Amino acid sequence: MIDRHLRPAEIELLLDGEEGFGVAQLRAHAASCSVCQAEMASAQEIMLALDALPDFAPSPAFADRVMSQVQVFEPWHAAATRTVEQFIPASRPARLAAGFAAAVGAGLATAGATWAVARADMGLLLAQLGLERSREQVVAAGSDLASTVLGQPGLDALRGSSPEVMAVALGGFVAVAGMGVVGIRALASSSRTR
Structure with missing residues (x-):
């Protein structure tokens, strides 16, 4: 025996005349509970009122109007297949030649x-x-x-020396050139301030 009131889904099962596991307990409870009997009677009235309503069918153009507003996603492979099908010839000999x-x-x-x-x-x-x-x-x-x-004598001296001497000479050249640039900039900025 069930010690609670029936749920809406269980009432619907009983009204539909369903059979199966546990339905006998639901029927026994509904027969002994006045609250559940009232709920079942109310649900029965609603079902009868719904069954009495006339059946309506949408107009034939309804589906077309709805689908015209739906954005349909087309997968890339379907679009590629459709595009390729446009270039396939219709006649068999032309298809063989294209193949x-x-x-x-x-x-x-x-x-x-x-x-x-x-x-x-x-x-x-x-x-x-x-x-x-x-x-x-x-x-x-x-x-x-x-x-x-x-000059050519300095170049010949560098060619005959070791890589370490060449690196020192290159570093010295870069340092002298850098000091020359800094000196020229200092002279240029001091002549502007006067």
Whole structure:
């Protein structure tokens, strides 16, 4: 026996005439409880009033009006398929020719990619040659700059010395050039203040 009042869903089960596990207990409680009997009678009246209402059907254009206001998301693969279908010919011979052309194009693209991968060593060789040429240009420009600043005897002395002596000479040059720039700026700013 149930020691509580029936819930709306349980009352609906009884009114619909459902059968199953636990329904016998619900019926026994409803037969002995005046509150649940009143609830069932009220629910029965509502069901009868709803059943008496006429059935209405929406107008045929109702669905079209609703769907025109709904934003439908189309997945990318569906859009791509629809786009590709526009370019597929309608006749069978034209479809066969288009398929053959697509197969030949795919084969040529595969062959070209395979050739490019097989010749990757050629690309690396060309890149190394380009880098070597660029390094030679930078060294030649640096040599010309050193020859201009130090003269040919100073350049010859640097070429015959160790890397440490070259680093000290380069550091000294940068320091002297920096002091020259600072000195020129100091002179320029002092001449403006007068």
